[in-house]
Amino acid sequence: MTTVARTRGLTKRYGSFTALDSVDVSFTEHRIYGLLGRNGAGKTTLMQLLTGQLFASEGEIEVFGRTPVEHSDVLRRLCFIAESQRYPEDFKPSHVFKIAPSFFEHWDAEFAERLIADFRLPLNRRIKKLSRGQLSAVGVIVGLASRAPVTFFDEPYLGLDAVARHLFYDRLLEDYAEHPRTIVLSTHLIDEVANLLEHVVLIDEGRIILDQDAEELRGSATTVAGPSAAVEQFVDGREVMARDRIGGLASATIDGRLTAPERAEAARLGLELAPVSLQQLVVHLTGGALAAEQQKEAAA
Amino acid sequence: MTAVPISAAVVREDRFRFSDVARVVKLHFVNPSIYFGVPWLILGGAWALSVLITLIIRGASPAVTAEDMEGMRNSWAVISPQWYLVVVGVQAVAFTFNFALGLGSTRRDYWLGTSLVFLVVAAEMATGIALLVQLEQATGGWWLGAHMFDALWFGIDGFWVDWFSAFALQLFVLFVGAAATTIYLRWRMAGMLVSGAGLLLLVVGGIAIATFTETWPEIFAWLGEIGIVGVFTLVLGLAVVSAALGYVVIRRATPR
Amino acid sequence: MDESRPIFLQIAESIENDIISGELAEGSQIPSINEFAAFHRINPATALKGVTRLVDDGTVEKRRGIGMFVTVGARSRLVARRRDGFAAEYVRPLLVEADKLGIDIDELAGMLREERTKAS
Numbered sequence: 001m002t003t004v005a006r007t008r009g010l011t012k013r014y015g016s017f018t019a020l021d022s023v024d025v026s027f028t029e030h031r032i033y034g035l036l037g038r039n040g041a042g043k044t045t046l047m048q049l050l051t052g053q054l055f056a057s058e059g060e061i062e063v064f065g066r067t068p069v070e071h072s073d074v075l076r077r078l079c080f081i082a083e084s085q086r087y088p089e090d091f092k093p094s095h096v097f098k099i100a101p102s103f104f105e106h107w108d109a110e111f112a113e114r115l116i117a118d119f120r121l122p123l124n125r126r127i128k129k130l131s132r133g134q135l136s137a138v139g140v141i142v143g144l145a146s147r148a149p150v151t152f153f154d155e156p157y158l159g160l161d162a163v164a165r166h167l168f169y170d171r172l173l174e175d176y177a178e179h180p181r182t183i184v185l186s187t188h189l190i191d192e193v194a195n196l197l198e199h200v201v202l203i204d205e206g207r208i209i210l211d212q213d214a215e216e217l218r219g220s221a222t223t224v225a226g227p228s229a230a231v232e233q234f235v236d237g238r239e240v241m242a243r244d245r246i247g248g249l250a251s252a253t254i255d256g257r258l259t260a261p262e263r264a265e266a267a268r269l270g271l272e273l274a275p276v277s278l279q280q281l282v283v284h285l286t287g288g289a290l291a292a293e294q295q296k297e298a299a300a
Numbered sequence: 301m302t303a304v305p306i307s308a309a310v311v312r313e314d315r316f317r318f319s320d321v322a323r324v325v326k327l328h329f330v331n332p333s334i335y336f337g338v339p340w341l342i343l344g345g346a347w348a349l350s351v352l353i354t355l356i357i358r359g360a361s362p363a364v365t366a367e368d369m370e371g372m373r374n375s376w377a378v379i380s381p382q383w384y385l386v387v388v389g390v391q392a393v394a395f396t397f398n399f400a401l402g403l404g405s406t407r408r409d410y411w412l413g414t415s416l417v418f419l420v421v422a423a424e425m426a427t428g429i430a431l432l433v434q435l436e437q438a439t440g441g442w443w444l445g446a447h448m449f450d451a452l453w454f455g456i457d458g459f460w461v462d463w464f465s466a467f468a469l470q471l472f473v474l475f476v477g478a479a480a481t482t483i484y485l486r487w488r489m490a491g492m493l494v495s496g497a498g499l500l501l502l503v504v505g506g507i508a509i510a511t512f513t514e515t516w517p518e519i520f521a522w523l524g525e526i527g528i529v530g531v532f533t534l535v536l537g538l539a540v541v542s543a544a545l546g547y548v549v550i551r552r553a554t555p556r
Numbered sequence: 557m558d559e560s561r562p563i564f565l566q567i568a569e570s571i572e573n574d575i576i577s578g579e580l581a582e583g584s585q586i587p588s589i590n591e592f593a594a595f596h597r598i599n600p601a602t603a604l605k606g607v608t609r610l611v612d613d614g615t616v617e618k619r620r621g622i623g624m625f626v627t628v629g630a631r632s633r634l635v636a637r638r639r640d641g642f643a644a645e646y647v648r649p650l651l652v653e654a655d656k657l658g659i660d661i662d663e664l665a666g667m668l669r670e671e672r673t674k675a676s
Contacts, residue, residue, distance in 0.1 A: 102323035
């Protein structure tokens with residue numbers, strides 16, 4: 001497996017605020033990554049650093065073997081579709097598609113045209129006058145048709161309806177299958193993309209808290225529900241990620257896969273086992289501070 | 301269909317590629333009216349106004365001769381697009397920097413491409429103005445004795461001096477606008493305020509020194525001595541300084 | 557797709573089911589990795605992992621440049637394997653639930669026969 005991008009001890013500070021804190025992460029050729037985390041966790045900052053748009057405060061970044069900053073041979077292989085990409089005043093989508101091929105050597109004009117039709121994007125309307133969804137479609141089309149060896153999509157589908165989002169997933173998978181490349185997808189709609197991802201990187205408060213194959217994560221946590229006493233007995237000695245209680249009933253989310261005997265044991269105790277989706281897992285892993293805060297507020 | 305993987309192999313290429321700069325030029329010119337349309341629209345409007353004023357003067361008092369119209373040489377109509385071109389310099393950078401970086405341009409190539417655009421625009425404007433001065437002189441002020449292009453310092457030392465002075469002035473206003481914008485991009489409003497105040501202090505300080513040391517007559521004498529070409533060589537020098545400043549500043553600028 | 561188990565296992569199982577049911581006959585070609593990925597909206601690498609599992613246990617074979625085909629004898633092998641797991645996977649949980657509800661073995665047998673008649 002060829003590594004296309006790697007960071008070591010990557011830190012980005014804005015004054016006293018640390019947006020990224022000593023991040024070590026790497027991205028491999030021909031994989032679809034999910035870059036997950038809450039708002040302000042550092043996802044966009046990481047992508048801006050990897051594409052040479054920001055300057056690191058500390059640490060190293062290597063993309064295709066060297067820093068992306070001011071290196072045209074590296075930048076030529078990257079495509080970064082920013083959540084709030086700003087386009088030149090008076091630009092129309094047609095202008096964007098006219099200039100994009102000069103910047104992406106693998107640009108496929110036919111594919112772009114097909115996508116424009118799929119997304120029903122008006123080509124000759126001022127970008128300023130496009131709806132939020134249409135604006136997102138411009139980015140999605142550039143990102144897909146660019147066929148850049150490494151493509152970053154930062155929340156690419158704000159304002160896109162469910163139909164358009166599924167169109168994006170379908171076209172992404174189709175094209176990825178024909179032209180494998182590295183895709184980094186940052187998103188909040190984790191449930192929708194969970195099956196698309198091969199690898200998951202979870203950021204929280206500027207740190208990487210999870211960096212794992214999506215398949216390994218699937219079923220790696222389980223929620224156990226039933227009578228409080230039985231739940232407590234079952235989870236005793238295990239790592240509990242979240243707990244909930246209603247009257248005499250309780251539920252607990254535990255880390256780690258259950259073996260067949262353990263499942264049998266749970267059944268014997270009259271406990272319900274429910275799988276934890278990737279989205280729920282992310283909420284459990286990154287909601288800690290929020291939950292603690294809420295408890296504090298409730299106590300006060 | 302067999303998969304065609306997109307290669308991730310490192311192709312180290314430190315050689316300067318002109319195409320990297322050319323695509324920035326193309327990016328600016330995707331919407332050419334900003335650079336080539338609007339300035340001429342402004343000049344055209346000023347020309348129509350000048351001709352109209354001439355017609356009114358001549359219509360009101362038929363005794364006025366072409367010699368009497370010489371006063372129109374003080375008209376500033378010929379440099380009417382200059383304010384707009386400062387704005388073009390500002391917009392060129394403000395509107396395309398984020399987008400160009402988003403497309404994967406380096407800051408260096410972006411600035412070189414933008415500079416090339418400015419050179420082309422300045423040369424185009426200079427050629428147009430210098431030719432129109434000639435035309436105005438040949439037609440005796442559009443057969444009315446009007447002075448629009450053949451005004452101020454234009455039409456005195458011939459075509460090439462007109463061309464050079466117009467070129468230097470266009471380049472200067474474009475780069476001043478662009479350089480000021482790079483300061484905004486890098487340090488936002490605070491940077492604009494500090495550098496604006498600094499520049500103001502420099503200018504006021506210069507004027508104060510010249511006034512207190514009573515060197516104004518000498519300065520004017522010197523400017524007279526170096527002539528139109530000399531003065532606009534200074535302007536061109538300021539344009540080059542602005543361009544260099546913009547380059548240094550933009551190399552560390554980050555998109556919003 | 558079921559959240560609790562790896563998708564590649566589920567892909568492999570769904571192909572196995574089609575072979576057992578006869579929908580995919582022995583010797584017939586199975587859809588390509590990309591077709592599986594597009595159909596299930598999953599990562600092609602995951603689909604590949606599922607199919608590779610079937611290649612490894614001899615249920616499916618690769619023919620270079622053409623595609624993947626169900627091997628001869630695959631169905632009977634799969635049925636035999638499923639039979640082995642049937643007691644653990646289906647009968648035991650059934651008995652646990654039956655015990656909980658106080659259904660004895662004869663009653664259970666009767667219920668099974670009744671359901672079979674209804675279904676046919």
